[in-house]
Amino acid sequence: MLPSSVSERILSRGLMDVLIRAGLVAILAISCYQVFHPFLNLMLWALILGVTFYPLHQSLKAKMGMRDGHVATLIVLVSLILLMVPIYLLASSMAESVQGAIALFKDGELDIPSPNASVASWPLIGQPLFDFWQQASVDLTSLMKKLLPHLRGFGMSMFGKLAGVGAGFLLFIAALIVAGIFMAFGENGHRSAVQIASRISGPDRGPQIADLCTATIRAVAQGVVGIAFIQMLLVGIAFVLMGIPGAGLLALGVLLLGIMQLPALLITIPVIIFVFATQGATAGTIIFAIYTFVAGMSDNVLKPLLLGRGVNVPMPVVLIGALGGMVTGGIIGLFIGPVMLAVGYMLFWHWVEDQPTALDADAEEEGRAT
Structure with a gap:
């Protein structure tokens, strides 16, 4: 039997080895997270879209007899077309509406109809709304001058929101393309997910x-x-x-x-x-x-x-x-x-x-x- 001092040194050395290994693993995990963090939202969205569309992928594969990659490419292309068409029409409509409103305002032809007299009888907001609406229909220019300082800050905020929406849309398009790659290797991905979950929580x-x-x-x-x-x-x-x-x-x-x-x-x-x-x-x-x-x-x-x-x-x-x-x-x-x-x-x-x-x-x- 080993002396107590030798046993304590061996135990201390083993504990030190465990702590060093745990520290190295933690450093490696943190470094991997920092490298992967810029792509985290992209990969999460790609995973969500891949999982959502995978039943459709399997159905089309069985009916059309195509390869996994070809079916995934078809789903991504059709999805992009379905997204681009309404967004293009919406953007065109918004641009035309804004240009038309600016032109009417410059020419002084912007005409707001007078409010119905029944609006003033609405509870709480009726009279203020009627007065505001009436002033807009009679003298819109002076009303816009009063509102301009408030509208400027609101407009800047809206432009920021629209920029965020545009960035989110680009992220969604990229995630859809990556989701196509996930669907092309769906069987391997499902097998890997089961292995990871089994390793964490057991085979049952x-x-x-x-x-x-x-x-x-x-x-x-x-x-x-x-x-x-x-x-x-x-x-x-x-x-x-x-x-x-x-x-x-x-x-x-x-x-x-x-x-x-x-x-x-x-x-x-x-x-x-x-x-x-x-x-x-x-x-x-x-x-x-x-x-x-x-x-x-x-x-x-x-x-x-x-x-x-x-x-x-x-x-x-x-x-x-x-x-x-x-x-x-x-x-x-x-x-x-x-x-x-x-x-x-x-x-x-x-x-x-x-x-x-x-x-x-x-x-x-x-x-x-x-």
Whole structure:
């Protein structure tokens, strides 16, 4: 048996080796994170898009008999075309509207109709709104001079927001291209995900966690983004048919509100008020108001049907994860939050259900007795 001093030196040396190795591993991990951090959002979005589109990839591959890479390229190209066409039309419409408004303002031909007398009788905001509207219809130039100092700061803020939206759109395009690469190697990627999850949580729970993460991402894509897109179409069609000014921009606002889990009524109710104020209460405006109001609340019916579908956790867990992730991490947190909460929920109930059996209790008692 070794002397105590020798044993202590060996133990101290072993502890020092462990600490040095742990420090080197930590330095390596931090260095890798710093190198990878500029591409983190890009890769997360690419992973989300790849997981979302992969069932479509497999379906097209089975029907068309093409290779994985060819099918992935086809999906990316079609998605880019579907994105570019409406964005180009929207940008052109916005540019024409701005140029037309500037030309009308310079020529002094910008004519704002007088408000309906019933506007003044609206509670709380009726009289101030009527006075503001009346002044704009009578003397718009003086009103713009009063508002110009406030509009300047608002305009700069809007330009900053638009620049951020443009950068986000470019990031989304790049992520879509990388997602095509992920889909081309989807089988290897799924196998790697299962191996990583099994290495972390064991061979029994690893495949379950990998499948749960995949299903949660797809459920959020269908139940949040999909519902917001459907709601945008329902409301946008009504806006276009009714001839609402800036119908495309308002419909885009409905889409953004749906993604941010905010009620579309924030847009639909002011539009309904605008229609009644300008066109009065007719059969057409009443039908428009009812339809638009119902369409603005359609997410309350669609969410229970689509959100959490195919996920082995309750729908409120996915919804809370989406809302919490959105608040803490922005749009990307909309997907990461539900995944983390769903995995935590599953592991928690695995731990709760893993109760010690009577045989385990007897073995523990025998161990204590000996």
